[in-house]
Amino acid sequence: MPPPPHPTAPNGGGRKSNTTLAVLVASAVVIALIVGGVWYSQSGDEGGKDDTASSSGGTGGGDDDGTGGGGSVPAGSEKVPADASSQVLFQVPSPKVEDDTTVVVSGSWLTDKAYVKSGVAEIVGYDRDKGTELWKIPLPGPVCQASKHATEDHLTAIAFEPAMPTKAKPSNGCTQIAALDLDAGKKLWTKTAEVGGQPIRFDNITVSGGTVAAGGSSGGAAFDLESGKPLWIPKANEDCRDAGYAGGEKLVAVRRCGSYDSPQLHIQTIDPKSGKVNSEYKLAEGVEYASVLSTEPLVVAAEVGESQDAIGITDVFSIDNATGKLRIRISVPGDQFEARCSGVTRIESCTGIVVGNDRLYVETQEHDGGGEYGRTNEIVAFDLATGKQTGQRADAGDRYTITPLRMDGGNIIAYKRPPYDKGGQIVSIDGGTFKETKLLENPSVKTVRDVETRMSPQYSELLYSQGHLYMSSVYASELGNTADKRYLVIAFGTNG
Template sequence: MSQPPPPPHQPPPGGGFGPPQDQPPQQQPGGGFGAPQPQQQPHAQPPQPPAQPPQAPPPGGAPGYGYPQTPQGAPTPPQPAYGYPQAPQGAPQTPPPAAPPGYGHPGQQPGVYGQPQNPYGQQPPGYGYPQSTMPMHPQSGGPGGGGRKFNTQLAVIVAAVVAIALVIGGVVLYKQSGDEGGKDDTASSSGGTGGGDDNGGGGGNTTPGKEKVPADPNSQVLFQTPAPAVPDDTVITVAGSWLTDKAYVKSGVHEIVGYDPEKGTELWTIPLPGPVCQASKRTNEDNLTAIAYEPAKPTKEKPSHGCTQVAAIDLDAGKKLWTKTAEVEGEPIRFDNITVSGGTVAAGGTSGGAAFDIKSGKQLWVPKPNNSCYDLGYAGGEKLVAVGKCGGYANPQLHIQTIDQKTGRVISEYKMAEGVEYASVISTEPLVVAAEVGQSQDAVGITDVFSIDNKTGKLRIRISVPGDQFAARCSGVTTIEACTGVVVGNDRLYVETEEHQGGGEYGRTNEIVAFDLATGKQTGQRADAGDRYTITPLRMDGGNIIAYKRPPYDKGGQIVSIDGGSFKETKLLENPAARTVRDVETRMQPESAEIIYAQGRLYMAEKFASDLGSSFQKKYHVIAFGRTES
């Protein structure tokens, strides 16, 4: 990821709250957040496990993703896992010559697709069957009846020994498999057991979800909102979409609009003097949220007036509760991110930050003066987390701080290794942070995930999610809460894999796999998208994962619920396959659109409005789907 050039200005000398030494261009640096804590977690590197020799694929070609391999001389394995190519009826049963390992083959180097590559002591789970050095069929002795009688007795003894060895070997394999994160290493989305103990792949006891399973998942289009008109050669941010029991709310061009969640009719409109530039994804229990917006409309002479205004919005009543600004050294702060945690709105950027009471707008706190640190921004939800940046431009260091919502007091702090310039927060409880460590051609904002203890600030585990294997993305430099393709629940990290060849000749597909946030190891759980579909996790529903399946050219998209224990998929919604509908849906990509599923309805919305694109293709601002039974 290319790095921004150093800023033209330098911080003032002394201990005042001056600008930091390293900032992206055209930004005003601000103050650090709180006194840094002396705590720092070392990155101990455990010894690397020995490499495992590759194994030949079974008859019929290379195995599918996650198919267990059978060591030489082992008993006949059970039926192959989902996705393994089947031999056509009447085909010869003799195995073809050995071929190189296929996609996802455990012997493939470098690295097994969807498995951690042992940078932090992770070891892939054991596959296959226990091997025995005992002969399976005793050889007959010399000629004569006496010799045959002796060998028959030997055969009985050897068979008994082999049976005992297999039982013992099975116990050993069971324990090894359990140590790697699950009793059933081959559990899949089609109904694998996944285990259920604290150390197993099932994730223990999971909380039931709120989303109801329908008798008929087929949906219909509830409404479509045309894209708003914008001036020529203009792109305007329309970030922000929320859903309550009373309204579906979406930012428009210089306004926020509440719609009837089923009919799409406008319920209310909040006009704004300028465009919404940042919108919190979070709401509190009273359905209050927050936005940051510009004080005036863009013009050709001045395309941006700065994202300086902060406001709280009552999503049920359709009211703007208050508008506030904050200053650093007499200059208004330009906010790059905004979030909500309980009763607090926190907004930050490279020129400073501030926190406000969500109901009254009263300023609660600002980062404490520090000439070498400043807050990149904040992440909300159950906890409030600040991402602070300290040090010079050449060797920056990020401080991940859990802070008190009302006072800004630092509760715990984790200092990342020097050189990591930006981080995104996937979850604040448990605290899970993504960062791009080093330069990666395939990664977008994430190569590694850090599981951190909220109370102590100590690193629990670091998980490698390289971009050539996983499709999680954390866009933006200071947006802090802008990760897609990855969610956290059940003390697990659920991450989308990269696309790969499916079972068909032209089909592409992918999976969602799970990592244990305590050990960093894969649990063995895997949810398959199915041939020609790709699957993306959206959010948690209790202990279940809500995921969207992007469809092939002749199908509609799907919403599925994935059981956090068994990883069994249940279809909650399937959209129409009509081309006119599908064309609108497939333009709303999960990594670039706002997608909300709740209460049996799916809302897909754009983040930008523009006049760019084909004039022959009608563009839409929002498309909503609901089940035909509702």
Template sequence: MTQPPPPPPQQPPQGGGFGPPQDQPPQDQPPQSPPPAGGPNLNKAPEPGYGYPQTPPAAPQTPPAAPQTPPAAPAGPPQPGYGYPQGAPQPPQPGYGYPGQQPGPYGQPGYGQPPTVPYGQPGYGQQPGYGQPGYGQPGYGYPQGAMPQQPQAGQPGGGGKFNAQVAIIVAAVVAIALIIGGGVWYAKSGDGDGKKDDTASSSGGTGGSDDGKGGASGGEEKAPADPGAKVLFQVPAPEVKNDSTVVVSGSWLTDKAYVKSGIAKIVGYDRDKGTELWTVPLPGPVCQASRHVTDDNKTAILYQPAMPTKAKPSQGCSQIALIDLDGGKKLWTKTVDTGGDPISFNNVTISGQTVAVGSTSGGAAFDTSGKLLWSPKTSDSCYDAGYGGGERLVAVRKCGSYGARQLHIQTIDPKSGKVVSEYKMAEDIEYASVVSTDPLVVAADVGDSAGDGSGISDFFSIDNKTGKLRTRIAAPGEQFAARCEGITRIEYCTGIAVGADRLYLPTEEHDGTGKYSQTNEIVAFDLTTGKQTGQRADAGDGYTISPLRMDGGNVIAYKRPPYDKGGQVVSIDGGSFKQTKLLENPATEQVRDVETRMSPDYSEYLYADGHLFMSRVYASKRSTSGDEEYLAVGFGTS
């Protein structure tokens, strides 16, 4: 990847704490009341801050060797625990309630974005198996060889790798070609049925299908008279002792509340004032959170049954809960077992009134009343590793042993679990991510050819009704900046949007027109033909742009700012690709510093109705710099 100027000095989490330490009681929670609305001094004149050009961007560095023994946590992703076949190279599984995460933007871990697996989590002290993508290692797979050739539909994608010196030159050439050739990305047209757009209210940063809001010609988000935003409130970072790293994944936005996971709790905040509306305490930390919600604002989470201790650093992600985001209540908690201990799950999603969970031991589902719909069968030779939710329910079913795996992409009936259609992927594909369930789009790193740790070399557009492949789209890692975590989380991709039968992707950063400046574009692919549409949305010099979600037929995107500007949210017209500014953050140094410590790739972003929320997915020991650190920050227009 092209490296921009370095971010401001940050202290990454040190060591490998076991999560909430033994001397930290479960009730050790973040402050109950955020600072007064308004946040940092918005009247302070802009000063050079993050990304201020000092020197030309440095060439990619060789990733550091991962430590082999404690106490430092390894750079590699966590390894599987319960239920994974023994004796074969193993894909990673969630660590302390959550799968391994890439380091912070541009390889520099920021607060709450640890590059390592905390002590005691599954995978601590273990290295990725041979041939695994090694997701989460800084700089992993920087192009080393020849530039991948774009395959024809149905042919394996990818190609060789570059050496580090040639990569920068090639990236510039690729950028020029993209500018001439148009864009890449895919989207689905709205069907006009007025269904709830749950991608707008679920945890952000990921691509998602349009659920029908606004139709193909437009969306519901309208430009305000003045897009200038102010800081509404900040949620202080929770106090984490020792060298622990705690999962705080999960955020949602309703008509009244911004909801965010904390340390072993979920809190609803007034979305304008930041005052706490309600709190749902949990006995252990959150592991995973559904990105979808029901029509009546219910969502699902996985969490541990107790706080980890030094003696038992992981309690397993066995607890499945349904949360009422309006009432601020935990409606029920369920577990699933197959004659032994409760299964530890690593994927949770919602489709319609069905809550589905997946694992290396198989999948299970409940309806929103708590009734069990199906559970793993010990006689099965295959297992549901995870599910994609939203408009439809799609299972990623794994068959065969590691190294000879075949993935079955199944559209299933969410009430009965009956298979409606099935597409069998080639046997050289070990992992896949569900990008969208309607239209069905799956991402995979075919033969580990992406070369950048993104988890994507190709997208597969599949017909939900017949299970037939519509088209295959090559998306070489050195050209496009989207990411998926199909190794550990079936339904977690960032920088992708799907709507109006288009796939929308951001290009990698390349040189802008200013000295040392970087920029990129969003481009579109047709999901029927697999070809680029010729549409392109430029970020603007010094900005980098990333899709957040669909809004009817339009794309909602975030623009990460240059050193002297505030970030922006724009709506990109699905037809003309004309950009409309919906929100622009203050350009003061203090606000920019808070904003640029998060990024769409490694944080959760939500935008709706003139409100933008950014939040961490990890909390860790605070840095010694003395800078104020936040779990979440909200911006809003007047």
């Protein structure tokens, strides 16, 4: 990755900047909570100096009833089946690739009718229950990035290579952007963008407000989702560049300024049609990469300083995206929590941590549980207004480990990774009471377990909806060519 240019101008990427510089005043208060025999500590921001930020910030009030800022949590849409026991609906074998090559197959979505998954240089729609192929979109090269967001009418976007990789040329550059209609099973348009006469290689892509936005080390570009009309592209020799974007309810840019040795990241909430900056928060100089956990509310993760245990995240910043002011900073050290982020290139790629009810729900590290060899963990909650732990805790149970996947209204949908003699589970955790309700439990048959346990939530894609669980790989390699059969997808479904 080429070094970022020298910092001076806040403008760039064809977008107007609305930068304000303020001073953050904060101090750290350490609060400890014993969870499952492990101590969890946190830093709360209650006045004083915080050396990790340079924008103004403050704290908000909040209650401790665990209901997400006062009142009851929103109802979820996931139905509780009469029988949570699942069966294998279908499996898709891992595609064969050339020896000594690994091909990205990231990207999966659910519509009312189809489960949609990237294959090797193709996007395929499968019947949700039977796994029969409904449609296929061929591509000239592999998908390298896929938006995790889609519109209500199931439009989304991908970035892909213009040709297949070979041993001599393992990458052709992630230069192509396409919009997909997942209902019709067709590609709407394909676009590229250039800066200084060279095609931009995109590291990430997202969708928000009818806009496709993709970023990389050369800057970011945006297109109208339906028509493909270019909305902005970077300019040559800019001092700041859009490293990437996060989508969903709002569009947020992670803008990189400064020298290679001392960068500064600007977290900007922007207008999805014009790119105009509506609010901005600056992380401290030297924080090299950031991930966006949520755009509404705006919650950002970063690895501050060097940490032996952390993987892309040591701290979480709760930001008011109307004003750009810091609400609170929360410490989630890697020796206590299992949250992971890939903010080096993929702005929205975090596991083990989700946002909802104005709360941060984080997976803890494994620790000793019941039994001679038992290991277990929990999900705990932080208030995004105060930074304090709420006291809510969801236990994985003896020999299981639990990972939050997403929100369902005010409830948390979580996956329980099983011990060697059980199948995995999907549970719904009430956002107020933290009561767990089992939605699905997979078969404990060894042949099924062997496939399921290869699809860990840290390194695979897991989608759950209405009694259906889809687990899929994000890479296809020569291992798929061997007699030890590997799978691209395994789908489970309940009977009730």
